[in-house]
Amino acid sequence: MTETATLNADQDIADALCAQVGRAYAERTPLRIVGANTRGFYGLPVDGEPLEMAGHTGIVSYDPIELVVTVRAGTRISDLEDRLAENHQMLAFEPPRFGPASTIGGAVATGLSGPRRPWAGAVRDFVLGTRVINQEGKLLRFGGEVMKNVAGYDMSRLMVGAQGTLGVLTDISFKVLPQPAASHSLKLSLPLDAALNKLAELGRKPLPITAAAWHAGELFLRLEGGKSSVNATRERLGGEEISADLWRELRDLEHAFFTQNNDKALWRLSLPPNTPALPLDIAERDIFYDWAGSQRFIKTSLDADTLRKACQQAGGHATCYTPAALGGAQAPFTPLNPVVEKYHRQLKAQLDGHGIFNPGRLYAAF
Amino acid sequence: MNILYDERIDGELKSFEKSDIIADLQQSVPSLTLLHREEDLHPFECDGLAAYRVLPMLVALPETLDQVQTLLKRCHALGVPVVTRGAGTGLSGGALPLERGVLLVMSRFKKILAIDPDARVARLQPGVRNLAISEAAAPYGLYYAPDPSSQIACSIGGNVAENAGGVHCLKYGLTVHNVMRVDIITIEGERMTLGSEALDAPGFDLLALMNGSEGMLGVVTEITVKLLPKPETAKVLMASFDDVEKAGRAVGDIIAAGIIPGGLEMMDKLAIQAAEDFVKAGYPVEAEAILLCELDGVEADVDDDCQTVRKVLEEAGATNIQLARDEAERARFWAGRKNAFPAVGRMSPDYYCMDGTIPRRELPRVLKGIAALSQESGLPVANVFHAGDGNMHPLILFDANREGELALAEEVGGKILELCVAAGGSITGEHGVGREKINQMCSQFQADEISLFHALKAAFDPDGLLNPGKNIPTLARCAEFGAMHVHNNELPHPELPRF
Numbered sequence: 001m002t003e004t005a006t007l008n009a010d011q012d013i014a015d016a017l018c019a020q021v022g023r024a025y026a027e028r029t030p031l032r033i034v035g036a037n038t039r040g041f042y043g044l045p046v047d048g049e050p051l052e053m054a055g056h057t058g059i060v061s062y063d064p065i066e067l068v069v070t071v072r073a074g075t076r077i078s079d080l081e082d083r084l085a086e087n088h089q090m091l092a093f094e095p096p097r098f099g100p101a102s103t104i105g106g107a108v109a110t111g112l113s114g115p116r117r118p119w120a121g122a123v124r125d126f127v128l129g130t131r132v133i134n135q136e137g138k139l140l141r142f143g144g145e146v147m148k149n150v151a152g153y154d155m156s157r158l159m160v161g162a163q164g165t166l167g168v169l170t171d172i173s174f175k176v177l178p179q180p181a182a183s184h185s186l187k188l189s190l191p192l193d194a195a196l197n198k199l200a201e202l203g204r205k206p207l208p209i210t211a212a213a214w215h216a217g218e219l220f221l222r223l224e225g226g227k228s229s230v231n232a233t234r235e236r237l238g239g240e241e242i243s244a245d246l247w248r249e250l251r252d253l254e255h256a257f258f259t260q261n262n263d264k265a266l267w268r269l270s271l272p273p274n275t276p277a278l279p280l281d282i283a284e285r286d287i288f289y290d291w292a293g294s295q296r297f298i299k300t301s302l303d304a305d306t307l308r309k310a311c312q313q314a315g316g317h318a319t320c321y322t323p324a325a326l327g328g329a330q331a332p333f334t335p336l337n338p339v340v341e342k343y344h345r346q347l348k349a350q351l352d353g354h355g356i357f358n359p360g361r362l363y364a365a366f
Numbered sequence: 367m368n369i370l371y372d373e374r375i376d377g378e379l380k381s382f383e384k385s386d387i388i389a390d391l392q393q394s395v396p397s398l399t400l401l402h403r404e405e406d407l408h409p410f411e412c413d414g415l416a417a418y419r420v421l422p423m424l425v426a427l428p429e430t431l432d433q434v435q436t437l438l439k440r441c442h443a444l445g446v447p448v449v450t451r452g453a454g455t456g457l458s459g460g461a462l463p464l465e466r467g468v469l470l471v472m473s474r475f476k477k478i479l480a481i482d483p484d485a486r487v488a489r490l491q492p493g494v495r496n497l498a499i500s501e502a503a504a505p506y507g508l509y510y511a512p513d514p515s516s517q518i519a520c521s522i523g524g525n526v527a528e529n530a531g532g533v534h535c536l537k538y539g540l541t542v543h544n545v546m547r548v549d550i551i552t553i554e555g556e557r558m559t560l561g562s563e564a565l566d567a568p569g570f571d572l573l574a575l576m577n578g579s580e581g582m583l584g585v586v587t588e589i590t591v592k593l594l595p596k597p598e599t600a601k602v603l604m605a606s607f608d609d610v611e612k613a614g615r616a617v618g619d620i621i622a623a624g625i626i627p628g629g630l631e632m633m634d635k636l637a638i639q640a641a642e643d644f645v646k647a648g649y650p651v652e653a654e655a656i657l658l659c660e661l662d663g664v665e666a667d668v669d670d671d672c673q674t675v676r677k678v679l680e681e682a683g684a685t686n687i688q689l690a691r692d693e694a695e696r697a698r699f700w701a702g703r704k705n706a707f708p709a710v711g712r713m714s715p716d717y718y719c720m721d722g723t724i725p726r727r728e729l730p731r732v733l734k735g736i737a738a739l740s741q742e743s744g745l746p747v748a749n750v751f752h753a754g755d756g757n758m759h760p761l762i763l764f765d766a767n768r769e770g771e772l773a774l775a776e777e778v779g780g781k782i783l784e785l786c787v788a789a790g791g792s793i794t795g796e797h798g799v800g801r802e803k804i805n806q807m808c809s810q811f812q813a814d815e816i817s818l819f820h821a822l823k824a825a826f827d828p829d830g831l832l833n834p835g836k837n838i839p840t841l842a843r844c845a846e847f848g849a850m851h852v853h854n855n856e857l858p859h860p861e862l863p864r865f
Contacts, residue, residue, distance in 0.1 A: 065618040066725050066756075088624060111571070118565060124574055125543050140815045146723040147536060147755035148795035150529045150578045151803075151810050152838065153822050154542070157574035166570070178624035200484045204507055206595040206664060226667030272563035273485045294565050316564040334568040339556045343826060344569055350821040362569070 009079070010058030012072065014131070014139055014170050020051055021168060022137025024356045031356050033164040035074055036101035039110050041323050043163055043332055043361045053105050056170060061145070064089055068128060068145045070173040073105025080104055084176055092120040092177045096251045105169050111161025114251040115211035115222070118273070118291045120177070124160035131171035132159060135352050145173045164358045165366075166351045180210070180224035182231070185246065186239035188219045192277060192284065195219040199292045200274050207233050211247050214289040215257060220246055250290060253321075257288045257297070265328045267307060269296040271316035278310045304329040333362055341365075369418040369801060371464055375842045376835040379466055380445035384423055387446055387468075391424070395436045401425040410469050413454040413461040414516070415802055417716075417772060422449070422463030429474045431551070431587055438585065439555035441468055447831050448553070450581040452492060452524030455516040457719060458800030460528060460580045460836055467834075470585065472523050478502050479588070486593045487546060487563060492523025492586050496530075499591065508593035511538035514796070515704055523586045529578030531796030533629045533703070536754035537662075538594070540796065542577035545591050550576065550584035553827045563590060575822070580798055580837040583826040600628060600662035601672055602696045605684040606653035610634055613655035614729040616682035617753045620659065621726075623678050625671050628662035630754030631703050634733075637710065637748040637761070638702075644709035647702025648695070650686060657684075657753065658699055706750045707761065714746070714763035718775045722786030723757045723795035735785045736760055743778045745771070757795035758786070784809050799837045807837075808844035816841060 024031050030048035034040075056074040064087040071080050077097050084090055094114025095107035108130075113122040129143030132155065142155040159169055190198060195214045202209060208225030220242065223230045249255040258266065264286070269278075273294050286299040300307065304320065311318045311334075322328030336344060341363075348355075348366045360366070373379055388402055401407060402424050412419040428434045441448050447467035454461055454473075463469045475491035478498065482488075483506035488499055496517040499510040513532035514520055520530065525541045526548060538544070547561035561573035576583060607613040613632055620627065633641065635654050642649040649656060657679070661671045672689060679687050690696035702709075710717050724732050733749065740747040746763045760782055764775040783793040783806045793799070793806040807816070819838040823830070839847075 063725070063727065065622050066727060067621060068725070111566070121539065121543060122566065124571055125539065134814065134818055136814075138814050140812070140818060142815065144790065144792055145725055146791050146795070148531055148540065148723050148752075148757045149792040150540075150796060150798055151792050151794050151807060152799070152815070152819050153583075154529075154574050154578055155818065155822070157542070157571055158822075160571055160574075161566075162570050177626065178621075181624065203486060204483060204595055206598050208664065208667075226664070226670055228666030228670055229664035232664070232666060270562075270564040270566050273487075273565075274482075291565065315562060317562070317568050319568070336569050337559075339552075339558045340560070340569060340572070342556075343552075343558070343572065346825040347570065347822070350825045351818070 009075075011055055012058070013056045017051065017053070017056065017168065017170060018133050018137045018139050021133050021135070021356070024049065025135050025137060025354055028354045029356065030359050033109075033168055033358050035103035035106040036076075036099060038097070038099035038102045039106045041321060042110050044364060045323070046358050046361050048359070051168065054101070054103060059083055060171060066145070067147075067176050068173055069176050070145060070171060071104055072171055073103060073108070073169050075104050076100070077102050077104050077107055085179070088179045089176045090179050091126065091174060092116060093123050093126050094251055095123065096253070098252060104172065108160055108169060108172055109163050115213065115247045115290055118294055119210050124157045126175045127156050127160055127172060128175055129173040130156040130159055130169055133168040133170060135167070135354065135356060139170065143173065147175060163361045165348065165361055167357060182225065182227040183244060184223045184230050184234050185242045185244045186221055186223075186234065186237060187242050188221070188237070188239040189217060190219045191217060196274070196276065196293055203273070203292065212292040213246075213250060214293070215287070216285055222247060250288070255288070261299070264299040264301050265320055265322040267298050267300060268319045268321060269298060269311055269316060270294065270319070271296065271311065271314050275314045275316065278314060280307065280310050304331065308334055331364070336363070369459070369462065370420065371835045375840060375846055377830060377840055379447060379834065382444065382446065387444060388424065390444060391426070391437065391440055394440045395433050398433045398437060399427040401427070410451070410454070410463060410471065413451065413456045413459060415457055415459040415462070415800070417766065418459045418462050418801060420463045420465055422469035423466055425469045425471060427471050427474055434470070434585060434587060435551050435555045435557065437468070437470065438551055438553055442553050442555065442829070442831060445829065445831065447834050449833050450527070450585050452521040452527070453495070453519050455520040456524060456528055456798065456800060457721070458794065458798040458802040460798050460800035460833070462801045464834070472585070473521065475523075475587070481506070481593075483508060485563065488591050488593055490522050490589045490591065492589060493521045496520050496522060496525055503593045507596050509596050510591055511544055511594050512541050515707070522589050522591070526577055526586050526589055527579065527581050528796070528798040531752070531757065533631060533752060535752065535757075536630065537626050537628050542574055545573065545577060545589060547590035548573060548576055548586050549588035550586050552584050553829070553831050558584070561590070578798070580800065581833040582823055582837050583832065597628070597662035599665045599668050600660055600696070601668055602690040602699050603659045603661075603672065603675055603679070604688045604690070604699050605657045605659070605679045606650045606686040607655045607657070607683065608653065608685050609683075610655045610733055611730040612683045613657050614726070614733070614753070616657060616679055616684065618726055619678045619682050620675055623674055625661070625674060627659050627754060629658065629660035631658040632656070632751040632753035633703065633706060634749040636746060637706050637750050640709040640713050640748060641702035641706050644712055645701045645705050647698050649702050653685065658703055703750070710748045710761045710763065715765040715767065716763075716772070718762040718764065718779050720758065720760045720762070720779050720782050721794045721797040722783050722791055723755070724786050724789045724791035726753070726756045728789035728791070732758070732785050732789050736782055739778050739781055743774055745775060745778055747778075752795070755795070756791065780806060801836055804836065804839045804843065805847040807839045808847065813841055813844065816844065
């Protein structure tokens with residue numbers, strides 16, 4: 001049966017949140033939706049009255065056998081993951097935490113996923129349903145607590161990564177998965193080209209790889225799955241065993257790469273699998289490859305246009321993590337092409353006619 | 367229900383002369399194949415939901431994207447509705463034509479544009495058949511995971527429109543989880559790329575929104591899907607139960623043991639018997655229910671998991687457990703399940719296939735409810751169930767030649783869907799809403815939620831020209847029919863067919 005949460009922090013303030021949104025709509029006052037504010041850097045600053053989500057907490061329902069958990073947006077990621085771990089389950093998309101207070105609502109709103117993403121899927125792949133406050137301050141429900149649901153448009157997934165600009169996420173239902181029975185992390189000394197070739201070759205085989213990164217001459221791999229297959233793959237690949245902490249440090253941007261020598265702007269490049277090194281003047285020590293090469297963190301002083309042009313030519317895009325006030329790009333996210341932007345604006349106009357939901361958070365114009 | 371578009375409640379459509387539209391389109395897109403004579407239109411009057419039939423005003427069979435683009439621009443300018451159709455295998459009437467609309471058939475776009483084994487992606491035109499993708503990827507040891515049962519015939523464009531599923535969804539996801547990028551043409555004739563060959567794209571996740579949008583937001587013209595390495599091995603266990611509830615509980619026990627099977631299917635007695643009569647799959651006809659559990663992956667893990675699952679099934683009270691001894695037996699076990707629909711079709715002149723989803727724990731209660739509805743109506747119901755992900759396919763047996771039986775079957779079907787909604791589930795797991803479940807949407811969603819869906823639609827198609835009357839009901843429709851469904855039990859004479 002569904003267990004009801006008994007956490008001390010179990011608090012439903014949806015009514016108050018709806019009332020505040022309703023007032024903001026009536027008075028046309030912009031809102032700045034904020035949880036623990038650990039992801040404030042990710043996007044443009046918003047000038048608005050705070051809509052505080054951190055008090056909307058608790059696990060609403062969790063049934064391990066259904067592989068579904070429903071949680072209030074202000075719940076700390078750590079509280080949720082601890083609860084799942086008691087039942088040997090997990091959020092397979094490994095949401096980054098940028099501080100101990102990081103909330104699950106923020107994780108969904110920003111849509112960022114951890115090292116397992118290329119193999120397991122992204123945040124949006126695990127969102128089954130949401131409750132959302134619309135512009136008039138009404139609490140609506142989309143999707144649900146079932147694995148398959150194609151009734152109506154997929155509003156829940158549309159909310160992922162929209163950073164609250166289309167509505168306020170109050171509750172989220174996730175598909176959860178069992179923790180792998182076995183895990184092993186290793187490193188191999190390989191130059192970049194050889195590492196990328198190796199990853200392409202391994203990727204075509206059904207191996208239990210769930211993370212692959214490269215930095216400074218070393219290829220890091222995580223194997224997860226059944227004991228037998230992890231052991232067999234471990235023997236086949238060899239290398240030197242490393243601590244699994246690397247993946248947490250990479251996920252949360254706490255690796256020395258991110259915390260030291262920060263005189264340049266930090267960028268995240270998202271590129272098609274198997275993209276070779278970009279023809280840009282960036283020192284190898286300033287690049288950290290994740291997601292088997294599909295996600296690359298770089299530290300650079302190159303201008304946004306140069307960087308974005310190179311990414312675009314390779315079929316990807318670039319996001320600046322360093323705020324403009326600290327020397328980052330003026331536009332953190334890659335500008336949209338005119339047709340796509342037109343439909344973004346029309347969508348925003350339909351769902352947030354008065355521009356009260358985090359205006360200008362993703363793009364200054366809407 | 368009355369399948370015809372009803373302007374009184376589905377919204378007004380512009381009036382025009384068919385001959386004017388034909389003349390206009392022939393002039394603006396001279397190279398386009400346009401069918402307009404009644405005998406040419408008949409093959410397109412229905413999709414996989416053959417009980418619903420409407421002759422379209424015109425059928426367009428484009429072969430180039432320029433033709434599609436110009437056609438949409440003209441239809442937009444003229445205010446002519448457009449219904450897009452792929453292979454026409456959909457089961458919810460999503461491609462049901464409009465008497466006063468153009469049916470845009472995308473089936474001539476059949477090219478596999480590229481397969482990149484290193485990036486593990488395939489670039490496809492929308493008319494490529496689902497199974498053809500895996501066939502083309504096979505030489506590289508790769509395949510495309512979603513496998514709707516119509517995979518021999520259904521096309522990838524339609525899969526995107528319906529967010530199609532299959533028997534391996536719990537582990538490998540639906541279409542939305544396996545599509546990386548789509549190109550679409552809007553009703554205004556603009557070309558737009560959503561998603562990317564990278565693992566994400568800037569801006570809103572319009573790619574996710576496009577999946578399952580049933581041709582209401584744009585016309586899909588190209589799709590990039592991800593390919594997966596073929597599992598090293600797949601093994602199937604078949605377990606028999608003398609009680610449906612025990613089988614239902616065993617499903618939860620397998621998941622609780624930390625195992626995510628590649629496929630986990632359940633069939634009840636009527637479905638077992640029908641399948642056995644039809645394909646001789648070796649099913650135990652005396653069983654009340656069987657579970658088929660497929661475990662796939664690396665050989666060593668699969669062997670370990672088989673042992674675990676066998677133990678779980680024994681403890682759950684299975685009366686018999688069989689591991690398919692070889693590939694031939696595995697194929698036979700699956701053949702019974704994959705042919706369950708036509709097998710049931712042999713038992714009855716007609717059947718009506720439902721597609722509700724529920725949390726698995728509700729299975730015993732919902733099955734009891736279905737049995738009661740079956741008894742009350744006198745219509746037999748066979749249950750086939752994607753047990754792993756809670757997706758039920760009750761098949762209601764009826765004879766359309768008997769006065770009122772189609773209506774009765776529809777009514778029983780509607781009530782089954784309401785049982786699913788009441789159990790915390792959904793009216794459709796993978797077949798879509800289309801025209802078929804338009805009224806049941808009113809029991810799944812509140813008026814404000816439906817209004818938000820209309821707002822989403824208006825952002826892409828303010829004039830409502832793409833597939834009008836499908837997917838999202840008007841509030842006027844909910845006021846007229848929705849209330850009937852919500853309060854069905856309170857209606858006098860529930861046995862009467864209602865049109």
